Amino acid sequence: MEKINKSVLNQVITPRNPESYKGNYGKVLIISGSTHFGGATILCSSAAVNTGSGLVTVATIPEKFTAINVKIPEAMTIDYQNKKALTEAIKNSDVIAVGPGLGTSSIAKGVVKAALTQTNNKQTLILDASAITIIAQENWPLESKANLILTPHQGEWQRLSGLDIAEQNPKSNAQSLQQLNPEALLVLKKHHSEVYYHETTAQIEAGNPGMATGGMGDTLTGIIAGFIAQFGFSFQTVSAGLLLHSTIADKLNKDNYVVLPSKVIEKLPKYMAKYSYKD
């Protein structure tokens, strides 16, 4: 399988125009969280903020607002149970990420349905975690007018594709994606994660078992959302976000047995500055 070259980081991460303002760096909506999974929302949104999204809104349950406001003062909050507010927030966003910590309640199902049906062709919709589980459980067609990105781990991909983990290989994965939605981009998270898009299949040569800790995938979703908000939807943009996440984690793993997602997030602005220099 083709390897994702490190040069993609320099290609995608560009220095900022001195005259620019937050409106140039995209509006991200993170639809996430439920009673038991508040941390997923904080990690995902924090990653989107720290990659440099212009504006980040978090759609979650009101009991989590205070924690989010304290931990991520840069982000705004709305109640995803308020259908009107959710519809408005979806309409006003460039990138919508749905699923981390959402759970599979009937409200969560309605929220995923809203994201699938209310997005348009100028937007990108990232489906992660519980959103993937819901779509698989409900047997919904994988359809949206938006650019679609799926970020399952192998267990979630098994649910969606029907492929047991032992049956997952580049050929079977590409065939399943083709059947689910030939226009969707798949990030299959594993040791050395893979990206599938149209005819291209590629793999990162980064990542380590120190990353095997809750919240690491929620963090990746926020990074990919922030990258697309600023650099636009493309195979390269997603590959750069994926590679940056594991590259930072590999640096941290040199002297940290376990790599905490919050530590990866902390390093994002520094590494983005490093890769933005064209020397």
Ligand SMILES: NC(=O)C1=CN([C@@H]2O[C@H](COP(=O)(O)OP(=O)(O)OC[C@H]3O[C@@H](n4cnc5c(N)ncnc54)[C@H](O)[C@@H]3O)[C@@H](O)[C@H]2O)[C@@H](O)CC1
């Ligand atoms: N701090 C938080 O709030 C956290 C919330 N989380 C949320 O918890 C919900 C459930 O997600 P989970 O992924 O924990 O549980 P799931 O039940 O969705 O997936 C785990 C299942 O998949 C199987 N599996 C196979 N390959 C796997 C792989 N490579 N990685 C992980 N599991 C694999 C496991 O054996 C297990 O049966 C999601 O909404 C998720 O976003 C998790 O992200 C953990 C942290």
Ligand SMILES: Nc1ncnc2c1ncn2[C@@H]1O[C@H](COP(=O)(O)OP(=O)(O)O)[C@@H](O)[C@H]1O
């Ligand atoms: N052994 C490993 N080697 C490389 N990367 C790993 C390893 N274990 C986990 N990861 C990475 O950590 C992230 C885990 O994602 P996920 O399972 O969705 O976590 P969560 O849902 O808890 O946030 C993925 O990016 C995956 O590639």
Ligand SMILES: [Mg+2]
């Ligand atoms: Mg996950």
